[in-house]
Amino acid sequence: MISVNEPLLGDRELEYVSECVRTGWVSSAGRFIEEFEEKWAAYCARKYGVAVSNGTAALQVAVATLGLRPGDEVIMPSFTIISCALAVVYAGGVPVLVDSDPRSWTMDVNQIARKITPRTKAIMPVHIYGHPADMDPMLELAGRHCLAVIEDAAEAHGAEYLVGYHGREPAWRRCGSFGTLSCFSFYANKLITTGEGGMVLTDRADLAEKARSLRNLCFQPGRRFYHEELGFNFRITNLQAALGRSQLERMDQIVAKKRWIGQEYTRRLMGLPGLQLPVEEAWARNVYWMYGVVVSEATGMDAEAVAPKLAEHGIETRPFFLGMHEQPVFRRRGWFVNESYPVAERLARQGLYLPSGMALTEEQLEHVVKALQEKLK
Ligand SMILES: Cc1ncc(COP(=O)(O)O)c(C=O)c1O
Numbered sequence: 001m002i003s004v005n006e007p008l009l010g011d012r013e014l015e016y017v018s019e020c021v022r023t024g025w026v027s028s029a030g031r032f033i034e035e036f037e038e039k040w041a042a043y044c045a046r047k048y049g050v051a052v053s054n055g056t057a058a059l060q061v062a063v064a065t066l067g068l069r070p071g072d073e074v075i076m077p078s079f080t081i082i083s084c085a086l087a088v089v090y091a092g093g094v095p096v097l098v099d100s101d102p103r104s105w106t107m108d109v110n111q112i113a114r115k116i117t118p119r120t121k122a123i124m125p126v127h128i129y130g131h132p133a134d135m136d137p138m139l140e141l142a143g144r145h146c147l148a149v150i151e152d153a154a155e156a157h158g159a160e161y162l163v164g165y166h167g168r169e170p171a172w173r174r175c176g177s178f179g180t181l182s183c184f185s186f187y188a189n190k191l192i193t194t195g196e197g198g199m200v201l202t203d204r205a206d207l208a209e210k211a212r213s214l215r216n217l218c219f220q221p222g223r224r225f226y227h228e229e230l231g232f233n234f235r236i237t238n239l240q241a242a243l244g245r246s247q248l249e250r251m252d253q254i255v256a257k258k259r260w261i262g263q264e265y266t267r268r269l270m271g272l273p274g275l276q277l278p279v280e281e282a283w284a285r286n287v288y289w290m291y292g293v294v295v296s297e298a299t300g301m302d303a304e305a306v307a308p309k310l311a312e313h314g315i316e317t318r319p320f321f322l323g324m325h326e327q328p329v330f331r332r333r334g335w336f337v338n339e340s341y342p343v344a345e346r347l348a349r350q351g352l353y354l355p356s357g358m359a360l361t362e363e364q365l366e367h368v369v370k371a372l373q374e375k376l377k
Pocket of ligand 1: 054055057081083155184185187
């Protein structure tokens with residue numbers, strides 16, 4: 001089976017993890033945690049990094065850092081992972097949804113303004129499958145309405161966005177550099193993996209301090225078992241950070257390999273009727289975290305029908321997200337019941353992603369392409 005994602009770990013990972021084992025620094029203290037935080041923050045041009053146990057925890061810490069009051073609203077795309085919504089719900093807030101752009105599959109920025117109410121506290125853009133969301137109009141709206149931005153860059157390590165692309169001095173900036181707080185996941189299928197892991201980035205010292213405190217049960221610096229607030233145990237271990245720290249040394253190579261996979265799939269699949277491919281907008285550098293395709297209804301098939309056909313050829317795939325407004329857990333609460341987001345609904349039914357891991361070879365890629373050409377012709 002060609003796995004949908006196979007990570008590529010090497011000698012440097014072994015060396016750093018071995019150092020943790022040899023020196024006994026295996027828990028949530030040790031040099032790799034701070035180094036990983038500093039270096040990842042620097043890579044994304046941010047001042048502070050707070051590493052946590054996973055990407056969902058990063059979102060929870062980021063939202064908790066904002067200090068929502070019950071009923072405060074956070075605008076996010078319906079087409080995302082449940083981590084985004086649950087972070088808001090656990091903080092006592094309400095997720096407010098918008099649909100996605102049919103080309104880039106990221107949040108449709110034109111739908112945000114009409115969802116802003118006096119209760120809106122933040123916008124949560126999500127860079128989908130390695131393609132940046134359109135940040136300029138969103139940041140403008142956030143600025144105008146004094147809203148925080150919680151950027152979910154879990155899937156967009158190293159992806160870039162052309163700031164000011166309509167203006168005279170456009171400049172490329174990395175995803176993760178835009179949010180009041182920006183979140184990453186380092187799960188095994190991400191460009192950089194710590195096995196499980198995540199990080200919150202910010203430029204504000206007060207927010208970084210609060211996030212650090214929330215990560216570690218809100219212990220008081222001078223008075224350990226005395227608590228002014230409720231926190232979480234979302235600590236990362238030195239072992240995990242050692243993995244992340246080592247991969248950072250070859251980040252350029254990792255991004256190059258992912259972009260090669262994406263561009264090669266596109267080159268070989270282009271023109272195949274019945275398949276919508278990922279785009280790279282003029283203002284975006286896509287890192288193709290996962291190479292997603294959307295099967296046209298004209299084929300008479302949906303993603304669920306195509307997946308077993310590819311599996312017959314030894315090809316593993318994964319379905320796209322099911323939108324938040326279609327989730328039973330929220331419907332049961334009476335949320336989103338009369339809401340419809342046609343783009344998200346179509347993506348959920350027709351979309352699936354192909355093997356895209358760091359270990360994917362050209363032969364495997366060609367095998368996937370051939371299988372698709374045969375099944376969709
Ligand atoms: C967009 C997005 N946000 C958040 C997460 C949550 O990260 P984790 O799985 O590390 O909790 C993921 C997970 O893959 C994701 O794709």
